[in-house]
Amino acid sequence: MPDGDKKLDAKARYSAGVLEYKKMGYWEPDYSPKDTDVIALFRITPQDGVDPIEAAAAVAGESSTATWTVVWTDRLTACEKYRAKAYRVDPTPNNPNEYFAYIAYELDLFEPGSIANLTASIIGNVFGFKPLKALRLEDMRLPVAYVKTFQGPATGIVVERERLNCYGRPLLGATVKPKLGLSGRNYGRVVYEALKGGLDFTKDDENINSQPFMHWRDRFLYCMEAVNRASAATGEVKGTYLNVTAGTMEEMYKRAEFAKELGSVIIMIDLVIGYTAIQSMAKWARDNDMILHLHRAGHGTYTRQKTHGVSFRVIAKWMRLAGVDHIHAGTVVGKLEGDPATTKGYYDICREEQNSVSLETGVFFDQDWASLNKVMPVASGGIHAGQMHQLIHYLGEDVVLQFGGGTIGHPQGIAAGATANRVALEAMVYARNAGRDYLAEGPTILAEAAKTCTPLREALDIWKDVTFDYASTDAPDFVPTTSVS
Amino acid sequence: MRVTQGTFSFLPDFTDQQIHEQVQYCIDNGWAVSIEYTDDPHPRNTYWEMWGHPMFDNPDAAAVVYELNECRKIYGSYYIRIIAFDSSPGWESIRLSFIVNRPPEEPGFKLSRTEVKGRNIQYSITPYSSDNPQGSRYK
Numbered sequence: 001m002p003d004g005d006k007k008l009d010a011k012a013r014y015s016a017g018v019l020e021y022k023k024m025g026y027w028e029p030d031y032s033p034k035d036t037d038v039i040a041l042f043r044i045t046p047q048d049g050v051d052p053i054e055a056a057a058a059v060a061g062e063s064s065t066a067t068w069t070v071v072w073t074d075r076l077t078a079c080e081k082y083r084a085k086a087y088r089v090d091p092t093p094n095n096p097n098e099y100f101a102y103i104a105y106e107l108d109l110f111e112p113g114s115i116a117n118l119t120a121s122i123i124g125n126v127f128g129f130k131p132l133k134a135l136r137l138e139d140m141r142l143p144v145a146y147v148k149t150f151q152g153p154a155t156g157i158v159v160e161r162e163r164l165n166c167y168g169r170p171l172l173g174a175t176v177k178p179k180l181g182l183s184g185r186n187y188g189r190v191v192y193e194a195l196k197g198g199l200d201f202t203k204d205d206e207n208i209n210s211q212p213f214m215h216w217r218d219r220f221l222y223c224m225e226a227v228n229r230a231s232a233a234t235g236e237v238k239g240t241y242l243n244v245t246a247g248t249m250e251e252m253y254k255r256a257e258f259a260k261e262l263g264s265v266i267i268m269i270d271l272v273i274g275y276t277a278i279q280s281m282a283k284w285a286r287d288n289d290m291i292l293h294l295h296r297a298g299h300g301t302y303t304r305q306k307t308h309g310v311s312f313r314v315i316a317k318w319m320r321l322a323g324v325d326h327i328h329a330g331t332v333v334g335k336l337e338g339d340p341a342t343t344k345g346y347y348d349i350c351r352e353e354q355n356s357v358s359l360e361t362g363v364f365f366d367q368d369w370a371s372l373n374k375v376m377p378v379a380s381g382g383i384h385a386g387q388m389h390q391l392i393h394y395l396g397e398d399v400v401l402q403f404g405g406g407t408i409g410h411p412q413g414i415a416a417g418a419t420a421n422r423v424a425l426e427a428m429v430y431a432r433n434a435g436r437d438y439l440a441e442g443p444t445i446l447a448e449a450a451k452t453c454t455p456l457r458e459a460l461d462i463w464k465d466v467t468f469d470y471a472s473t474d475a476p477d478f479v480p481t482t483s484v485s
Numbered sequence: 486m487r488v489t490q491g492t493f494s495f496l497p498d499f500t501d502q503q504i505h506e507q508v509q510y511c512i513d514n515g516w517a518v519s520i521e522y523t524d525d526p527h528p529r530n531t532y533w534e535m536w537g538h539p540m541f542d543n544p545d546a547a548a549v550v551y552e553l554n555e556c557r558k559i560y561g562s563y564y565i566r567i568i569a570f571d572s573s574p575g576w577e578s579i580r581l582s583f584i585v586n587r588p589p590e591e592p593g594f595k596l597s598r599t600e601v602k603g604r605n606i607q608y609s610i611t612p613y614s615s616d617n618p619q620g621s622r623y624k
Binding site: 234237430435 | 486488492510527576581606610
């Protein structure tokens with residue numbers, strides 16, 4: 001886009017008064033980002049009549065050094081260095097009122113190793129800025145120098161697998177249901193049956209903390225009885241995500257210490273505890289050999305709508321920096337939001353050493369993760385054994401597949417539901433490795449496996465027609481087209 | 486009971502042909518395949534005995550199946566597993582591990598509880614077979 005603006009001389013630039021942001025130095029169309037710059041890509045929807053370039057410059061200004069008027073104190077600093085620079089504004093492919101604005105930030109604007117500091121700038125005041133109808137942070141490029149200031153995942157996929165002695169297949173989990181109301185004793189029953197039947201993990205739900213029907217110590221004690229009995233019954237390492245989310249850090253540390261004392265391999269936190277609390281728990285987890293599961297409770301309030309908020313791909317990046325080992329990242333085929341291409345982008349961010357630009361999956365930047373551990377994505381919500389071929393096709397091998405209803409709702413009981421899922425999973429991985437076209441032949445492969453596994457037969461029968469086929473609210477803007485050469 | 490460690494323990498035991506298929510998959514991925522055996526199936530027994538080194542640079546699954554059958558001649562009443570190592574950057578770990586031989590009878594594990602302070606219990610898991618010395622645990 002043409003800029004139409006000439007750079008002002010110092011006298012004109014710093015005269016008292018109000019100046020357009022693009023004239024204050026926040027629009028630099030010739031700027032070429034440095035390798036050490038943080039880059040943010042925003043989707044901006046300007047108010048009617050607002051020039052998109054001025055809107056982009058305003059976002060750069062409001063998320064870095066600017067205020068609404070000229071201030072002489074800028075001249076006491078190397079202010080040009082600290083100004084964020086909008087350097088590119090593109091129309092979006094599908095909506096004439098929306099634009100992609102690329103903004104580069106000098107690395108010195110950010111405190112090392114602090115998601116709180118990064119986000120206070122990037123998604124701070126700027127999201128309430130009146131000249132914009134809506135604003136969405138679509139993606140970020142984090143320079144290696146900055147990535148290296150974070151611990152990253154406490155355990156990572158490789159070491160998690162080594163600790164669990166589980167290789168070559170997705171891990172299996174289930175969330176205990178009903179999510180609220182069970183006593184500790186009844187709750188542990190579900191954990192025991194599910195783990196004995198073949199799951200690797202069970203999980204507290206996001207809102208299971210310490211309530212009148214079940215206080216946290218009771219849950220922890222009964223769950224660990226269940227975990228150890230299931231381990232003895234199978235010879236496998238088993239785990240249950242003990243949710244340590246609480247009202248204060250002191251209380252969370254206390255619960256985490258108790259989980260460690262009881263020998264749990266994994267604890268869990270909710271996204272709503274906040275970025276700093278998450279970083280603190282990740283540090284605790286690294287220090288205490290604990291896998292750290294993150295439930296993304298609350299993210300849908302700001303990730304789901306396409307014009308405003310923060311894309312989940314950015315949340316996934318922040319959480320990899322912050323240091324969680326597991327993150328819920330979508331199922332594609334289940335009951336919760338998740339277009340296949342967009343979901344692939346999230347999974348790539350969690351698991352790859354380096355991400356390459358891939359507009360069809362919503363990844364706008366190359367990203368080098370600089371040997372930060374990989375995050376294990378978790379697929380949870382409305383999935384069942386009959387979808388196993390699709391789940392492995394879309395989500396791959398390094399993922400936790402969580403069948404809550406799809407385990408506990410089995411007609412022959414929880415252990416049978418767990419066995420059905422495990423047999424379906426192993427049969428599908430076996431078929432894939434043996435070179436079969438498992439996606440096309442999936443139903444046949446499952447039917448064959450069900451011949452020697454009655455629980456799987458029953459699961460396939462009861463859930464065969466269950467699909468969640470709704471239009472996605474967050475699909476990629478760019479669709480690959482076939483070119484003829 | 487049936488020890489269900491490994492990638493395929495919930496499927497019926499593999500034939501040598503099926504083992505061959507899975508091993509070839511590993512080799513084709515560039516992974517080095519190894520054979521390990523033990524008579525201590527404790528879930529945290531990490532280091533099973535190695536039947537030689539991982540077979541680096543071996544292009545043919547038949548060689549692994551041959552070695553497996555040699556191993557079975559001596560350790561046929563032990564647990565034997567196939568392990569595939571991936572040396573590529575960012576992994577440098579095991580990518581597939583599955584049991585290919587089991588004792589004729591698997592007595593399972595004893596769960597011991599030690600009651601400590603409060604309602605806390607400390608658990609330990611012991612294979613019933615480990616009461617016997619190594620080498621005389623399974624018939």
